[in-house]
Amino acid sequence: MNMRAKAAPQPARARWMSILARATSGELEAAWERIEERPRYAVLRRPETGLVMVRGRAGGTGDPFNFGEMTVTRCAVRLADGTMGHCYAAGRDKRKAELAAVFDALMQGAGSARIEETVIAPLTRRQAAERERVSRKAAATKVDFFTMVRGDNPG
Amino acid sequence: MYVAVKGGERAILNSHKLIAETRRGDGAVPEVSVRQIGEQLGLAVDRVMTEGSVYDRELAALAIKQAQGDLVEAIFLLRAYRTTLPRFAVSEPIDTAKMLVRRRVSAAYKDIPGGQVLGPTYDYTHRLLDFALAAEEGVGLPEAPEADAPLDDGMPHVADILDHEGLIEEEQPDGEGAEVFDLTREPMSFPAGRDQRLQNLARGDEGFVLALGYSTQRGYGGNHPFAGEIRMGEVGVEIVPEELGFAIDIGDVVISECHMINQFEGSKEKPPQFTRGYGLSFGHNERKVMAMALVDRALRAREMGETAMYPAQDEEFVLYHADNVEAAGFVSHLKLPHYVDFQAELNLIRKLRQEHQDRLEKEAAE
Numbered sequence: 202m203n204m205r206a207k208a209a210p211q212p213a214r215a216r217w218m219s220i221l222a223r224a225t226s227g228e229l230e231a232a233w234e235r236i237e238e239r240p241r242y243a244v245l246r247r248p249e250t251g252l253v254m255v256r257g258r259a260g261g262t263g264d265p266f267n268f269g270e271m272t273v274t275r276c277a278v279r280l281a282d283g284t285m286g287h288c289y290a291a292g293r294d295k296r297k298a299e300l301a302a303v304f305d306a307l308m309q310g311a312g313s314a315r316i317e318e319t320v321i322a323p324l325t326r327r328q329a330a331e332r333e334r335v336s337r338k339a340a341a342t343k344v345d346f347f348t349m350v351r352g353d354n355p356g
Numbered sequence: 357m358y359v360a361v362k363g364g365e366r367a368i369l370n371s372h373k374l375i376a377e378t379r380r381g382d383g384a385v386p387e388v389s390v391r392q393i394g395e396q397l398g399l400a401v402d403r404v405m406t407e408g409s410v411y412d413r414e415l416a417a418l419a420i421k422q423a424q425g426d427l428v429e430a431i432f433l434l435r436a437y438r439t440t441l442p443r444f445a446v447s448e449p450i451d452t453a454k455m456l457v458r459r460r461v462s463a464a465y466k467d468i469p470g471g472q473v474l475g476p477t478y479d480y481t482h483r484l485l486d487f488a489l490a491a492e493e494g495v496g497l498p499e500a501p502e503a504d505a506p507l508d509d510g511m512p513h514v515a516d517i518l519d520h521e522g523l524i525e526e527e528q529p530d531g532e533g534a535e536v537f538d539l540t541r542e543p544m545s546f547p548a549g550r551d552q553r554l555q556n557l558a559r560g561d562e563g564f565v566l567a568l569g570y571s572t573q574r575g576y577g578g579n580h581p582f583a584g585e586i587r588m589g590e591v592g593v594e595i596v597p598e599e600l601g602f603a604i605d606i607g608d609v610v611i612s613e614c615h616m617i618n619q620f621e622g623s624k625e626k627p628p629q630f631t632r633g634y635g636l637s638f639g640h641n642e643r644k645v646m647a648m649a650l651v652d653r654a655l656r657a658r659e660m661g662e663t664a665m666y667p668a669q670d671e672e673f674v675l676y677h678a679d680n681v682e683a684a685g686f687v688s689h690l691k692l693p694h695y696v697d698f699q700a701e702l703n704l705i706r707k708l709r710q711e712h713q714d715r716l717e718k719e720a721a722e
Contacts, residue, residue, distance in 0.1 A: 208601030219592070219605035251442040253595055255411070255609065256449040256536065257558075259550050260527030260634045261513055265449045266551035267538045268558055268636055271411035271593065273444055273606055289444070289597055291607025292412065332456055336506030339458050339589075342474040343503070346466060 217308050217321050218301075222290035224324050226297035232320045233300055242303055245285065246277035248295035274298040280306045379424045393417040402610075402639020403427055407680060408434030409540075409559045411609050411638050428561075432681050445595040446536075448603060452591055452613050452636075457507055459640075460587040462514045464617055468585075470511035475588060476640070514585040515615045515632060524617065524630040548671050553655050557648045558636055560678030568654070568668040569647030576666040577654045581633065584617040588640050612637045616649035623661040631660065 221229070233239065250272055257268040275289045276298040286306025288298045307316045380387065394401055394417035404416040408431040416434060423429035459475025462468050474480070489495060518524040537545075537552040539559070545552070557565060572579045590608040597604065616633035620626070633653025635645030654668040667673055677683060 211602045215602060215604050219607075222604075222606050223608070249442075251444040252410070252438065253444055253593065253606065254446045254538070254540075255593055256447050257452075257554070257636045258449045258527075258529065259554060260515070260632045261452045261613065261615065262516075262529075263527040264529050264534075264551060265536050266554040267446075267536055267540075268450075268555065269406065269409040269411060269638060270438065270443070270540075271609060272415065272441070273595075275444060275597075277599070287597070287600060289595060289604060289606045291593065291609070293414070333506050334502065335456060335458060335590075337502035337504075338500050339473050339475050340503035340505060340507045341501045342459075342476075343507070344472040344474065346472075 214305070214309070217317075218288070218305055220321055220324050220328065221288060221301035221304055223328055224297065224301065226294045226300065228324060228327075229297055229300035229304065232304070232324075235319065240280055240303075240307065242278045242280050242286075242306065244276070244299065245279050246275065248274055248276040248298040250274045250293045250295070253289075276302040278302045278306055280310070282310065284309050379422075388421065390414060390417045390421055393420050399640060400425075400427060402637070402641050403562060403644070404430045404434055405639055406637040406641055406644065407431045407559055407561065408438070410434050410438050428680050428684055432684065435681050445597060448594040448596070450591045450593060450609075450611070452587070452611070453513055454510055454591065455587060455611075456590040456608070457511055457587060458589040458610075460511060460585065460589075461583075462585045463583040464585075465514055465517065468514055468517070470508045473507060511587070513615060515617065518584075518617070518630060522629070525620075525626075525632060527632060544675055546672055546675075547658065548655075548675060550652075550656070550659075553671060553675065554634065554636070554652060556675045556678055557651055560648070561680035561683065562641070562644045562647070564678055564680070564683075565651055566643060566647040568674060569650035571666065572650050572654045572668045577650075577668045578662075578666075579616075579633075579650060579653055580619040581616045581650060581653070582618075583646065584615040584632075586612070586614045586642055586646065588612045588642070610639050612639065612641050612645045614642070614645035614649040616646070616653055618653050620660065625661070631656070 251274075252270040253273045254270050255268050256265045258265055271291060272293050273289055273291055274293055274295055274297070275287070276295070277288075278286045278299065280286070280303075284306045286302040286304070286309070288301035288305060290298050290301060304316060304320060307313065308321065394413045397417075397420065398413075400420055401413055401416045404419055404427055405411050405413070407427075408416060408419065410416075415437060416430065419430035419433040419437075420427065422433060457470075457473060457475075459477060460470065460473045462472065466472070515524055515527070519526065537549055537555065539552065539555050544556075548556075571577060573581070588610070590610050592605045592608055594603045594605050596602065612635075614635035616635070617630045618633060620629055620631040622628035631653065633649035633651075633656075635648030635650075635652065637644045637648070651668055651674065654666070655671050655674060657664040657669040662669070664670055
């Protein structure tokens with residue numbers, strides 16, 4: 202597993218893949234239904250559930266250790282023009298993994314601007330709004346310290 | 357010695373049916389759903405995920421339902437299920453400083469950057485039974501208020517504040533690229549590295565780790581700890597799939613983390629400074645991460661030049677006994693038929709008693 206062929210980071214693709222990985226299958230299904238001319242695709246790797254060993258760091262910043270595993274589902278597809286799409290998403294939702302892989306492939310093609318606008322951007326907004334809601338609720342529990350001034354023994 | 361015993365098939369089959377009926381309970385009461393367990397018994401789910409060592413809320417909730425709420429049994433079920441799944445990848449180490457914070461408190465500093473965020477906690481509740489929760493009509497849909505603005509992005513770890521003054525030991529990776537020990541793939545080995553100890557404690561039984569942590573506070577370990585920081589919330593998990601070769605974020609896990617800050621008088625090599633203990637769990641589980649951080653620090657005795665005198669400092673004792681699947685298995689195996697073993701022991705005792713009797717009679721005769 203250390204034999205990684207390190208390719209250059211692909212921030213743009215990594216961004217939409219992470220948005221797709223956090224979507225629900227309901228959201229992706231609805232987005233798929235909305236596409237007028239749904240492209241044909243071949244499933245290269247059927248949706249498959251497995252584990253990822255999650256690593257932590259001693260003290261949060263030190264040497265890595267194996268913390269515990271999580272379930273992950275992956276899928277790979279190929280469009281008619283040969284573009285490959287991949288998905289790795291936390292959890293065991295196979296339909297979601299397949300649709301996310303298809304959208305990953307579509308995002309690499311000529312119609313990416315439209316998919317960005319109709320699928321990725323709304324998911325991004327929804328996920329950001331959910332994170333903001335969580336953070337605002339936490340922020341409401343932030344302590345405002347004030348110092349008690351002893352007024353009972355002046356001077 | 358175990359000998360296969362035949363003849364229990366029908367009894368076993370009927371016992372399965374009886375446990376199914378018992379688990380369902382009174383048929384007049386609605387059956388609990390896995391989703392209800394996931395949503396409303398979330399802290400039990402968190403414990404099962406942590407000690408079962410698989411982050412999957414639905415699977416953990418299912419295990420709890422199947423085990424009738426016996427969490428150690430549920431942990432066993434989850435561990436067993438895990439062995440049926442292939443491992444796709446090992447993640448990049450999670451960055452807990454980039455957490456979507458739901459809770460974050462420090463007992464060492466009052467005014468920390470980002471503030472003290474209480475989050476969802478039972479700490480300030482009165483611990484009186486709340487009969488409103490038992491009311492027929494239920495609790496409805498309580499809703500918590502939202503602040504005008506979210507929390508600051510990226511809260512620094514409190515320990516890093518001390519770091520700038522050199523008052524606390526640094527925690528920097530020095531074995532980058534080195535093999536990381538994996539208990540799921542290799543047997544325990546001693547002396548254990550901190551990676552092996554932390555993995556063991558993270559999976560370890562909460563009760564066992566709690567008792568050991570407590571023992572260090574009561575003098576069996578000599579820690580003088582402060583809860584430097586406890587935080588809970590979501591962190592993203594990144595992997596580099598082989599077929600892609602670049603890092604992708606596959607989703608979030610909720611984790612709890614504790615940094616304990618401990619007094620250290622210094623040794624020949626090291627000046628007096630604070631030292632660290634670290635705790636990490638899936639979900640929301642502060643008791644576990646605090647206890648884990650205490651035991652992690654205690655187990656660093658060798659590295660600190662301290663004499664290991666107490667159970668919590670004895671890594672073989674701690675690591676060999678922390679896993680409740682192993683412990684429950686070994687204790688429970690005593691329930692299995694030992695008929696032949698026991699017959700042998702019985703014969704031995706009878707023989708020894710006869711010899712004892714013979715000796716007494718012989719002495720009396722003399």
